[in-house]
Each structure stands twice: as structure tokens, then as C-alpha cells.
Amino acid sequence: MKRYEQVAQAISERIEQSYYQAGERLPSIRDVSKTFEVSISTAQEAYRLLEDQGLAEPRPKSGYYVLNRQKAPQQLPDVSRPVQRPLEVSQWEEVLNLLCANTSQDIVQLGRAIPDLEAPTLKPLSRIMSDLNRYAQSSILSYEHLRGSDKLRLQIARLMVDSGCRLHPDDIITTTGCQEALSVSLRAISQPGDIIAVDSPSFYGSMQAIKAHGLKALEIPTHPETGISLEALQLALEQWPIKAIQITPTCNNPLGYTMPVEHKQRLLEITAPYDLPIIEDDIYGDLAYHAPRPPSIKSFDNEGRVLLCSSFSKTLAPGLRVGWVAPGRYVNQVIHMKYVVTASTATLPQVAIAEFIAQGGYERHIRKMRTQYQQSRDAMIGWIEKYFPQGTRISYPQGGFLLWVELPVEIDTVMLNERTMALGVCIAPGVLFSASGKYRHCMRLNFTDRPSERNERAVQIVGEEIRKMTQELTKVTV
Amino acid sequence: MKRYEQVAQAISERIEQSYYQAGERLPSIRDVSKTFEVSISTAQEAYRLLEDQGLAEPRPKSGYYVLNRQKAPQQLPDVSRPVQRPLEVSQWEEVLNLLCANTSQDIVQLGRAIPDLEAPTLKPLSRIMSDLNRYAQSSILSYEHLRGSDKLRLQIARLMVDSGCRLHPDDIITTTGCQEALSVSLRAISQPGDIIAVDSPSFYGSMQAIKAHGLKALEIPTHPETGISLEALQLALEQWPIKAIQITPTCNNPLGYTMPVEHKQRLLEITAPYDLPIIEDDIYGDLAYHAPRPPSIKSFDNEGRVLLCSSFSKTLAPGLRVGWVAPGRYVNQVIHMKYVVTASTATLPQVAIAEFIAQGGYERHIRKMRTQYQQSRDAMIGWIEKYFPQGTRISYPQGGFLLWVELPVEIDTVMLNERTMALGVCIAPGVLFSASGKYRHCMRLNFTDRPSERNERAVQIVGEEIRKMTQELTKVTV
Ligand SMILES: Cc1ncc(COP(=O)(O)O)c(C=O)c1O
Ligand SMILES: Cc1ncc(COP(=O)(O)O)c(C=O)c1O
Numbered sequence: 001m002k003r004y005e006q007v008a009q010a011i012s013e014r015i016e017q018s019y020y021q022a023g024e025r026l027p028s029i030r031d032v033s034k035t036f037e038v039s040i041s042t043a044q045e046a047y048r049l050l051e052d053q054g055l056a057e058p059r060p061k062s063g064y065y066v067l068n069r070q071k072a073p074q075q076l077p078d079v080s081r082p083v084q085r086p087l088e089v090s091q092w093e094e095v096l097n098l099l100c101a102n103t104s105q106d107i108v109q110l111g112r113a114i115p116d117l118e119a120p121t122l123k124p125l126s127r128i129m130s131d132l133n134r135y136a137q138s139s140i141l142s143y144e145h146l147r148g149s150d151k152l153r154l155q156i157a158r159l160m161v162d163s164g165c166r167l168h169p170d171d172i173i174t175t176t177g178c179q180e181a182l183s184v185s186l187r188a189i190s191q192p193g194d195i196i197a198v199d200s201p202s203f204y205g206s207m208q209a210i211k212a213h214g215l216k217a218l219e220i221p222t223h224p225e226t227g228i229s230l231e232a233l234q235l236a237l238e239q240w241p242i243k244a245i246q247i248t249p250t251c252n253n254p255l256g257y258t259m260p261v262e263h264k265q266r267l268l269e270i271t272a273p274y275d276l277p278i279i280e281d282d283i284y285g286d287l288a289y290h291a292p293r294p295p296s297i298k299s300f301d302n303e304g305r306v307l308l309c310s311s312f313s314k315t316l317a318p319g320l321r322v323g324w325v326a327p328g329r330y331v332n333q334v335i336h337m338k339y340v341v342t343a344s345t346a347t348l349p350q351v352a353i354a355e356f357i358a359q360g361g362y363e364r365h366i367r368k369m370r371t372q373y374q375q376s377r378d379a380m381i382g383w384i385e386k387y388f389p390q391g392t393r394i395s396y397p398q399g400g401f402l403l404w405v406e407l408p409v410e411i412d413t414v415m416l417n418e419r420t421m422a423l424g425v426c427i428a429p430g431v432l433f434s435a436s437g438k439y440r441h442c443m444r445l446n447f448t449d450r451p452s453e454r455n456e457r458a459v460q461i462v463g464e465e466i467r468k469m470t471q472e473l474t475k476v477t478v
Numbered sequence: 479m480k481r482y483e484q485v486a487q488a489i490s491e492r493i494e495q496s497y498y499q500a501g502e503r504l505p506s507i508r509d510v511s512k513t514f515e516v517s518i519s520t521a522q523e524a525y526r527l528l529e530d531q532g533l534a535e536p537r538p539k540s541g542y543y544v545l546n547r548q549k550a551p552q553q554l555p556d557v558s559r560p561v562q563r564p565l566e567v568s569q570w571e572e573v574l575n576l577l578c579a580n581t582s583q584d585i586v587q588l589g590r591a592i593p594d595l596e597a598p599t600l601k602p603l604s605r606i607m608s609d610l611n612r613y614a615q616s617s618i619l620s621y622e623h624l625r626g627s628d629k630l631r632l633q634i635a636r637l638m639v640d641s642g643c644r645l646h647p648d649d650i651i652t653t654t655g656c657q658e659a660l661s662v663s664l665r666a667i668s669q670p671g672d673i674i675a676v677d678s679p680s681f682y683g684s685m686q687a688i689k690a691h692g693l694k695a696l697e698i699p700t701h702p703e704t705g706i707s708l709e710a711l712q713l714a715l716e717q718w719p720i721k722a723i724q725i726t727p728t729c730n731n732p733l734g735y736t737m738p739v740e741h742k743q744r745l746l747e748i749t750a751p752y753d754l755p756i757i758e759d760d761i762y763g764d765l766a767y768h769a770p771r772p773p774s775i776k777s778f779d780n781e782g783r784v785l786l787c788s789s790f791s792k793t794l795a796p797g798l799r800v801g802w803v804a805p806g807r808y809v810n811q812v813i814h815m816k817y818v819v820t821a822s823t824a825t826l827p828q829v830a831i832a833e834f835i836a837q838g839g840y841e842r843h844i845r846k847m848r849t850q851y852q853q854s855r856d857a858m859i860g861w862i863e864k865y866f867p868q869g870t871r872i873s874y875p876q877g878g879f880l881l882w883v884e885l886p887v888e889i890d891t892v893m894l895n896e897r898t899m900a901l902g903v904c905i906a907p908g909v910l911f912s913a914s915g916k917y918r919h920c921m922r923l924n925f926t927d928r929p930s931e932r933n934e935r936a937v938q939i940v941g942e943e944i945r946k947m948t949q950e951l952t953k954v955t956v
Contacts, residue, residue, distance in 0.1 A: 133608035141795035179821035317619035319825035343657035347797035
């Protein structure tokens with residue numbers, strides 16, 4: 001990184017962290033030059049970069065100002081109001097339906113969370129895998145170390161610096177996707193019957209892990225822009241013997257929000273008296289639209305309480321099944337669980353990804369994807385506003401490729417999905433994201449693909465079916 | 479398969495199943511010709527093949543006789559006598575030590591169960607993987623179906639016909655190695671606190687899964703040639719509320735025996751009144767030295783009670799992490815567990831293995847490995863007899879590449895391993911294979927490599943250290 005880029009990054013971090021507020025005047029070029037001990041022209045270049053990044057704007061004769069943060073142009077979903085007591089997770093049938101849905105090319109897949117796999121920036125990874133098979137046969141056919149490939153863990157430790165974490169490679173264990181990371185983390189810190197607090201709506205994979213391990217989920221009200229309600233969580237902590245917290249605070253699935261930095265810090269504070277483990281799912285973190293990516297909760301954790309779970313499934317490709325967990329003080333329990341569950345993670349993809357990152361391929365790919373997904377988000381929101389009925393609410397993702405849509409309450413999205421599937425469009429019904437079958441009038445859509453007529457048409461089909469359902473319902477009522 | 483091969487196979491199956499006993503006269507050429515409706519010369523060819531396979535011998539003027547089964551030339555270990563009550567599994571530290579042992583090329587690895595990865599018959603598999611990465615990028619980067627690759631499940635169903643199982647591909651779920659198959663099977667059929675009956679000594683991976691899932695192991699006395707004692711099991715069933723049985727009945731790890739067919743059938747009978755699930759680990763089954771391979775317990779199961787677990791880790795390569803489970807009537811629970819644990823199995827190795835099997839590569843490789851491992855077994859047993867002290871007992875594997883050595887009781891193999899590691903040889907101490915730290919004077923050795931001076935020297939080193947330990951102990955006592 002060049003010097004002016006470092007300076008720009010330091011300033012942008014302060015903006016991200018609201019140290020400099022929207023509309024506020026930023027330090028003068030001269031001040032920046034002094035503070036960072038750089039030349040005037042380097043300070044100027046730094047500000048020009050911030051301007052390009054949409055973070056600062058110059059005002060004639062008065063210097064640079066923090067640009068007003070982009071606001072959601074659309075109406076956002078309500079703060080969620082899940083059932084406020086621990087529940088056994090249901091909805092497995094519905095999840096299974098989605099997982100086993102027809103994946104043929106004829107169907108527009110707005111339901112599953114699969115990244116763009118046609119990106120040219122992924123090609124070098126395939127080439128590396130191809131070569132490894134030719135030239136390193138017996139080493140890639142052998143078991144990897146229990147903790148995972150040394151080379152890969154080194155690269156992951158390097159990547160995690162971007163999220164504010166300074167870890168040793170031995171603090172990291174690779175896994176068969178983020179799902180294994182979540183599953184072994186849950187098992188490592190709880191016993192059947194325990195209560196796990198979760199954001200809500202919440203990723204169905206971790207909810208089903210809670211179910212399978214005999215745990216109960218306590219869904220906490222969640223804000224569509226700032227995430228889990230800390231007030232509600234605090235009350236819940238006083239009321240219930242909560243054993244751990246499991247959330248996706250950065251580029252959330254399904255809502256797309258990123259918890260503000262102060263909230264992340266505060267979450268650590270309010271859980272400190274209970275010495276509570278926090279399972280932080282960071283799988284979409286590197287796909288935040290604005291660089292530098294937001295810090296993880298783990299980056300503020302001095303007590304080893306955070307088990308950070310992630311994978312390359314969304315940033316690179318899910319079929320590789322390579323993820324990781326940085327389990328903090330629970331490392332021994334996690335290693336035991338990891339061993340009994342899969343013994344070790346497949347060798348080839350680990351070695352290949354390590355090489356891909358080392359060659360700079362990961363960074364290049366991510367940079368490209370961030371821009372692409374942000375553009376697709378805007379197109380997708382435009383289509384939804386155009387084709388869906390009045391009163392539709394849409395979340396405003398800050399990263400990743402998923403958004404959440406709240407329809408008029410009378411629309412059942414499980415039924416809607418059956419109707420749109422028959423027309424060649426798959427969506428993810430909202431009930432999947434609740435322990436108790438809430439969010440029946442909501443759905444998650446992905447905007448992985450580059451905007452295309454085919455996808456616009458798919459959104460239009462969903463909109464039309466919603467309208468038809470509304471009309472049918474009105475008739476029945478009349 | 480040619481007609482005479484089919485006839486030979488039918489007769490050899492009856493020999494395997496002791497329908498024709500050792501030393502008994504086999505049907506005449508004329509009878510065979512009539513029974514199988516083949517020509518006299520085809521019947522003659524069939525017998526010649528059986529002669530080549532070492533199953534039948536001609537006696538002048540009197541026809542063919544069942545050859546006396548090859549007997550172990552050495553003294554076998556005793557029937558095991560584990561603690562006869564349910565126990566929490568210990569020994570994790572010891573297992574971890576082995577898993578994390580130095581794997582450098584400088585150390586002769588007699589401790590781990592890794593197949594020969596340099597075999598030329600594996601090369602086509604690497605070539606297939608290399609090509610897939612070049613020509614099928616986006617499909618192999620995507621999530622596989624939850625149940626696994628359709629193509630691979632079809633091929634697995636075909637392979638399993640050899641073990642007597644007629645399954646539909648949908649009866650099979652692919653997993654991240656056999657370890658995941660065992661782990662999800664255990665979880666699917668038990669609750670924490672339940673008792674699982676196991677053969678003893680037993681593979682440490684499944685024992686640690688029992689531990690991690692909060693279950694108790696009840697170790698059943700086991701015979702070094704015929705496997706788990708059915709009498710002891712029956713008594714245990716009367717005495718304890720056993721929830722399931724977990725065994726490796728074919729080419730057992732660590733002992734190498736294969737349970738006789740009648741025992742496999744009888745096991746199903748005595749567990750029927752309890753409607754007990756049986757987790758059958760068949761990972762070495764295809765590596766039985768005599769073709770056709772022995773039938774699995776699952777092949778006799780009409781009630782869907784057997785969960786068959788296996789993988790390509792021993793037959794092909796462990797780094798691929800591709801296994802499977804055929805869970806019988808427990809399929810729904812197993813699918814849920816599989817989903818929450820790893821979501822799906824890596825795509826590339828599944829597709830590649832399917833192609834490798836379809837091209838005939840699997841069969842060619844297995845045929846070669848069976849012969850190679852049998853030769854290595856004989857070399858290994860020769861070395862042990864040459865270099866180990868009098869009174870050493872050695873198991874007589876019928877397949878795979880592992881054997882079990884019982885030393886004089888005063889030898890502690892954990893200490894022995896520390897000493898031999900310092901001299902560049904790694905062994906697997908016996909305590910790993912017991913819930914309660916039994917078998918301290920035993921060890922498991924692998925004979926994966928082709929016989930070599932280096933490996934003979936390694937066995938010699940172990941033998942010398944045993945002698946030294948014996949001398950040191952005698953001194954102390956005097
Ligand atoms: C938030 C979240 N966590 C975890 C996962 C599972 O990831 P992986 O495919 O790496 O197991 C997903 C995949 O959809 C996800 O969206
Ligand atoms: C009997 C037995 N079962 C299961 C396993 C685990 O196999 P995998 O590497 O396919 O998970 C092993 C590996 O050592 C084994 O010996």
C-alpha cells in the first residue's frame with residue numbers, strides 16, 4: 001500500500017467509526033501532513049482518494065467534509081419482533097425444501113446464497129488446482145494436519161488483519177465450510193438444553209445446528225440497519241440463563257446490515273459480566289462495499305470469548321468447502337469437535353486457496369466483486385420498487401449479495417415460492433429464518449448475477465404473483 | 479465377467495460362507511456343468527480359476543477339494559478382556575499426540591493408517607481432477623446436492639453390490655470422509671448419556687466421537703480372528719440398556735480380522751429383539767485380500783437397522799475427504815445431521831472419483847493394492863518375528879494394511895513410541911484403541927509401503943528398543 005493510501009485508510013476508518021461525523025469538517029491538508037508526517041502533496045492525494053471512495057467532498061475555500069452517508073432510498077423493514085422466549089427450532093422441512101429445490105439452469109435462483117462463479121478473476125484459482133493435481137499428486141492426496149494447512153492458516157491470519165484481528169496461524173483451525181465452523185463452535189460451548197441468543201431473522205444453517213444439537217434459540221429483536229437490539233439483548237440476559245450468542249454482525253444474512261462499530265464494542269461490554277461466548281459469523285465480512293472492511297467483534301475481544309467463524313464460500317466458491325474458526329479460549333474443545341466430526345479438511349482446496357491468496361488473486365477478486373455486487377444491489381432494489389406492490393419494504397445491504405423483503409402481512413411466501421417455482425423463479429421464504437415460523441410474509445432474495453433482462457423478468461414474475469395473491473385474498477374476504 | 483468366472487465366483491462365495499468346509503470335496507465337474515448349465519470345459523476352467531485363487535485343490539482321481547484355509551503362522555493375540563461396564567472414553571491426549579506427531583519424511587510412519595499414495599494406478603485420478611479444473615470450473619465450484627453427487631452415488635451403489643448390498647443411489651449420502659459418516663450416524667441414533675457397544679480394541683476416531691457426543695462406550699471382548707464375541711455381546715445386551723452397536727467387522731482396524739459370515743448374520747439375529755441400530759464401519763472392506771470381498775452385515779439386513787459407513791480414504795486417498803453413509807431407516811435424521819455439520823461435501827473430488835470409477839480405474843487400483851498389501855503383510859510379520867522378543871503375538875490381517883502386536887505385559891508402548899520417535903520411527907500405542915487406557919502393552923503397525931530395507935530397519939529399531947526396555951525393567955526389579 002502506498003503512503004497516501006495508508007493515510008486515506010486511516011482517515012476513512014475514523015469516518016467509519018463515526019469519529020468524524022457526516023457533514024463534519026475534516027482536518028486540513030496541512031494538519032494531515034503534520035499528523036501523519038507526510039508531504040502536502042501526499043495529504044492532497046489521500047483526500048482525492050477519499051473523494052473517489054465517496055467518503056469526503058471538497059468545499060471551495062473551506063477544505064474537505066465528511067460526505068453524508070448514503071441513506072436507504074427505500075422504506076426499510078420494521079425492527080423484528082420475534083417470540084421473546086427460548087424455543088426449539090422448527091422449520092426443517094422448509095429448509096430441506098429449499099436445499100433440495102430444482103437447481104436446473106432453467107430456474108432463476110433468487111433463493112440460494114451462491115456467489116458469482118463465472119467471474120474471470122476466479123480463473124487463476126482453477127488453474128492452480130489443475131496444476132497441483134499434475135505436479136503435487138501424493139502430497140495433496142494425503143490427510144492435512146488436524147488444524148489445517150499451515151500455508152493457508154498463515155494467509156487467513158493475514159487476511160484477518162483487515163478486520164482488525166491480529167492472530168497467530170495457530171489461533172486458526174480450518175473447517176469444511178463455515179457450517180462446520182458454526183457447528184463445532186456451538187457444540188464446543190454448550191450442552192443440550194442450553195439457550196442460545198440469536199439475531200432474528202437469522203441464517204437457517206446456524207438455526208438448524210441449534211436444533212440438531214438439542215439447544216434452544218432465543219430470538220432477539222433486530223434492527224434492519226444496526227442489527228441485534230442491545231437493549232432487548234440486555235433484558236434477555238437478565239431474564240434467561242443464556243449460554244452463548246450467535247450472530248452475523250457484518251453484511252448480515254439475510255438483512256444485509258452491518259452493526260455499527262460502537263454496537264459491536266457495546267455487545268462485548270454487556271456480555272462481559274456473564275463471561276458469555278459469542279459465535280461471530282463473518283462469512284460475508286470481506287464483501288462489504290466500502291473499503292476498508294468493517295472491523296469484526298473479535299477484533300475488540302481481549303478475553304478470547306469470541307469464536308469467529310468464516311469461509312471462502314461467499315468470497316470465492318462454496319464447492320471448495322473451506323472455512324475456518326478462530327475459537328479464542330475454546331480452542332481445545334473446538335479441536336476435539338473438529339476431529340470427531342470430519343477428522344481433517346480436504347487438502348487440495350486448502351493448498352490451492354493459500355497459493356491464490358499469496359499470488360494476490362484473492363484481493364483482486366474481492367475488489368471486483370464488491371463493486372459488482374453493489375451495482376447489482378441497486379439494480380435489484382430498483383426492480384423490486386418497480387414491480388412489487390406499494391407497502392413493500394426492502395433492506396439496504398452494506399455488503400454481500402442478499403436482501404430482505406417485507407410484503408403486506410397477508411402474503412404467504414411459502415405459497416408464493418410454490419407459484420413462482422412453477423414459473424421458473426426460486427425465492428427463499430422468510431419462515432426459514434425464524435425458529436418459530438415467523439416472517440411468513442417476508443423473503444430473502446440474492447442479487448449475485450450481474451443485472452440482466454432475465455433477472456429483471458424474474459423479479460417482475462414474483463411481483464405479479466404477489467399482486468395476484470393479493471387479489472385472490474381480497475375476493476375471498478369479500 | 480466371463481461365464482467361467484461367474485461360476486467360480488458362485489462356488490467361492492459358498493466356500494467363503496463355509497457352505498463348503500475346509501477339506502471337503504467339492505461338486506464334480508459334471509455336477510457343476512449341470513447345476514450352472516454350462517459346458518464341461520467351462521466348469522473345468524472355473525475350477526482352474528479357484529485353484530489359482532488358492533481356494534480349491536485337485537486330488538488325483540477324486541476331483542476338487544476345498545483347500546485348508548491359510549492359518550496364521552504366528553501366535554495370535556489373546557481374546558481381549560476390556561472393562562465390562564459402560565465407560566466415558568478417555569485417551570484424547572494420546573490420540574492428539576498421534577495426530578499431531580511429526581509427519582516429516584525423515585520419520586518412518588508405522589503409526590498412521592494412510593494408504594500408498596505413490597501407486598501408479600492412482601495417477602488417472604489426479605489427471606481427471608486436473609482436467610475438471612480446466613474444463614468444468616463453475617460447476618465444480620458450486621455446492622453439491624445435500625445428499626452428494628448423483629453420479630458418485632450411482633457408482634457407490636454399483637461398488638456396494640460386491641459386498642452384497644443392493645441399494646438405490648438415494649439410499650446413500652456422501653460425507654466428508656468416513657469420520658463424518660460415523661459421527662452423523664452416532665448422533666442420529668443416540669442421545670447424550672446413551673451406551674454404545676463397541677468391539678475392542680477399536681478405531682480411536684469412532685471412540686472419540688462417542689466421547690464428544692456425551693455417550694458411553696461398552697467394550698465387548700473381541701477375538702483376533704473372528705471379531706466381537708457374540709456370547710459376550712448377548713450377555714451385555716441383557717445387562718445394559720445398550721442403544722446401538724458400532725463395529726468394523728471386515729478387515730478390522732486395528733486387528734485385521736474379518737468376522738465370519740455366520741457371525742455377521744448371527745449378530746443381526748441377536749440384536750433383532752432389541753431393534754438395535756448397528757453402525758457398520760466398512761472402510762477397509764474392499765481391501766480384503768481374497769476376491770470376491772466378504773459381504774457386509776448390511777447385506778443381510780432386511781430391517782434397515784444397519785448404518786453402513788465407508789470412504790475412499792483407504793482405497794484411494796484420505797486427502798480427498800470423500801466418504802458415504804447408507805443409513806437405512808435412519809435416513810432422515812442422518813440427512814439433518816449431515817446438513818448442520820458440513821452442509822455438503824466438496825464437489826470436485828466427488829465428481830472426479832465418480833469418473834475414475836466409471837472409467838474402471840477404481841477396480842484396477844484395488845486389484846493391485848490387494849496384492850501389494852498382502853505381500854507387505856507377510857514381509858512385516860516376518861520382520862516382527864525376526865526382531866521382536868519371544869512371546870510377541872501378532873494378528874493375521876485378512877485385508878487392509880494394519881496389524882496388531884501384543885508385547886510382554888511390562889512394556890509400555892506410549893513410552894516405547896517416545897523412544898522410537900527419537901530414532902525416527904512412529905508407532906500407534908495400544909491405549910488409543912481403548913476407552914479406558916487398556917492395551918498399554920500393544921501397538922498397531924501399518925504395512926502400507928512396499929517392503930524396503932528402510933522399513934525393515936524401522937521394525938528392527940522398534941524391536942531393539944523393546945529389548946532395551948525389558949532389560950532396564952529387569953534391572954530395576956533386581
Ligand atoms: C451467514 C452464513 N453462515 C454460514 C453459511 C454456510 O457457509 P459454508 O457454505 O461455508 O458452510 C452461510 C451459507 O449460506 C451463510 O449465509
Ligand atoms: C476404521 C476406520 N474408520 C474410519 C476412519 C476415518 O476415515 P476417513 O479418513 O475417511 O474419515 C478410519 C481412518 O483411519 C478408520 O481406520
